[in-house]
Amino acid sequence: MTVETTVPDTLHTLSPSRAGDFKTCPQLFKFRAVDRIPEPVSIHQARGTTAHLALQRLFDDPIEARTPDRLFDLFREAWTEIRATEEFRGLFPTVEDERLWGVESLELLANYFTIEDPTRFDPTERELEMVEDLDGMLIRGILDRMDRDDTGRLVITDYKTGKAPPETYALPAFFALKIYALLIRNRTGQTPAEVRLLYLNGPTLYRLGIDDRQLDAMDSQLRALWAAIDRALATGRFPPRPGRLCDWCSYRKICPAWTTSPD
Numbered sequence: 001m002t003v004e005t006t007v008p009d010t011l012h013t014l015s016p017s018r019a020g021d022f023k024t025c026p027q028l029f030k031f032r033a034v035d036r037i038p039e040p041v042s043i044h045q046a047r048g049t050t051a052h053l054a055l056q057r058l059f060d061d062p063i064e065a066r067t068p069d070r071l072f073d074l075f076r077e078a079w080t081e082i083r084a085t086e087e088f089r090g091l092f093p094t095v096e097d098e099r100l101w102g103v104e105s106l107e108l109l110a111n112y113f114t115i116e117d118p119t120r121f122d123p124t125e126r127e128l129e130m131v132e133d134l135d136g137m138l139i140r141g142i143l144d145r146m147d148r149d150d151t152g153r154l155v156i157t158d159y160k161t162g163k164a165p166p167e168t169y170a171l172p173a174f175f176a177l178k179i180y181a182l183l184i185r186n187r188t189g190q191t192p193a194e195v196r197l198l199y200l201n202g203p204t205l206y207r208l209g210i211d212d213r214q215l216d217a218m219d220s221q222l223r224a225l226w227a228a229i230d231r232a233l234a235t236g237r238f239p240p241r242p243g244r245l246c247d248w249c250s251y252r253k254i255c256p257a258w259t260t261s262p263d
């Protein structure tokens with residue numbers, strides 16, 4: 001889940017997701033955070049939003065009730081709420097399309113129990129809204145989940161319903177989570193021991209150990225990004241950076257990288 005960045009002519013706040021956008025492709029950042037061009041919702045987003053809500057609510061139940069059937073029910077209940085919202089209304093052309101999507105979604109959710117056992121722990125935080133001032137940089141976002149491991153150290157987990165990348169490409173996916181770890185250190189004074197990407201589609205769990213040196217480096221990286229975004233806002237220069245992401249980018253049809261012919 002993301003929080004939109006408010007950007008007039010200088011940067012006021014930044015979310016980990018939008019910071020990742022700028023790092024990947026400044027033009028993508030411009031479309032999303034500056035021009036605020038809405039993206040069409042997809043069945044994948046619908047699945048992600050609904051699964052996040054179901055997984056969040058699973059931990060409202062007592063430990064013994066956190067079963068696969070209960071998670072499936074929570075998914076159905078969450079979808080009943082979400083499908084009625086303006087954003088997702090009429091997403092499926094036919095009832096059969098929606099039914100098949102539901103079946104696939106429950107199969108993915110069943111994978112969750114092969115990665116971890118929700119009856120063995122209680123999260124410290126879920127859907128934690130964060131706004132932290134890092135010496136002049138206001139960073140905001142929503143963290144999926146935080147737990148304490150057996151030795152009491154903090155562990156941050158992010159749920160993913162998309163397909164897990166191969167391990168060699170997984171490191172960039174930790175970018176936003178390292179920012180959240182930085183925010184947690186700023187808020188609590190404790191350095192999280194680990195960040196985890198939990199991919200239901202795989203299923204795969206990627207884990208990355210965290211220490212202060214990494215978070216100091218992330219702070220410097222974020223500061224450089226913030227300055228680069230400020231420069232881009234001042235000059236209006238948001239160069240497109242074409243790459244593999246373009247194949248999934250909602251803005252491809254209007255992106256200068258694909259619509260402007262070379263001189």
Ligand code: SF4
Binds near residue numbers: 027241255256
């Ligand atoms: S189509 Fe590619 S280059 Fe253009 S905004 Fe999207 S990611 Fe960036």
